[in-house]
Amino acid sequence: MNLTAMHCQAQHGKSPLDATRQQQHLSALPGWEIQGIELVKTFRFGNYYETMAFVNALAWIAHQEDHHPDLSVHYNRAVVHFSTHDANGLTLNDFICAAKTEALLNRPA
Numbered sequence: 218m219n220l221t222a223m224h225c226q227a228q229h230g231k232s233p234l235d236a237t238r239q240q241q242h243l244s245a246l247p248g249w250e251i252q253g254i255e256l257v258k259t260f261r262f263g264n265y266y267e268t269m270a271f272v273n274a275l276a277w278i279a280h281q282e283d284h285h286p287d288l289s290v291h292y293n294r295a296v297v298h299f300s301t302h303d304a305n306g307l308t309l310n311d312f313i314c315a316a317k318t319e320a321l322l323n324r325p326a
């Protein structure tokens with residue numbers, strides 16, 4: 218499934234994905250972990266400017282997809298937490314946004 222080509226959909230009243238599906242999607246997302254009802258990754262950078270550039274690019278994805286991560290922002294790292302409040306758990310939206318976040322940083326060889 219090419220998550221980067223997909224778009225988030227409203228999840229109000231929907232159920233979270235089951236654990237098997239969560240693990241399937243997780244296997245395509247290096248460095249991401251499931252912590253309870255959150256999909257989490259720490260992104261490390263060389264300085265505050267680079268960290269903030271990443272956070273701003275991520276904010277644009279969140280705006281486009283209407284799906285918003287919790288963030289903790291530090292001098293040289295940002296910790297990204299995706300979860301779907303409307304489903305009280307992990308839905309495809311979280312994996313789509315994680316994949317789009319990865320794609321921000323994957324430069325062509």
Ligand SMILES: C[C@H](O)[C@H](O)[C@H]1CNC2=NC(N)=NC(=O)C2=N1
Pocket residue numbers: 227228283284285286299300301302303304
């Ligand atoms: C109405 C609006 O689309 C919803 O409230 C969206 C907004 N952003 C969201 N972000 C996240 N992380 N989870 C949601 O359930 C969610 N719902």
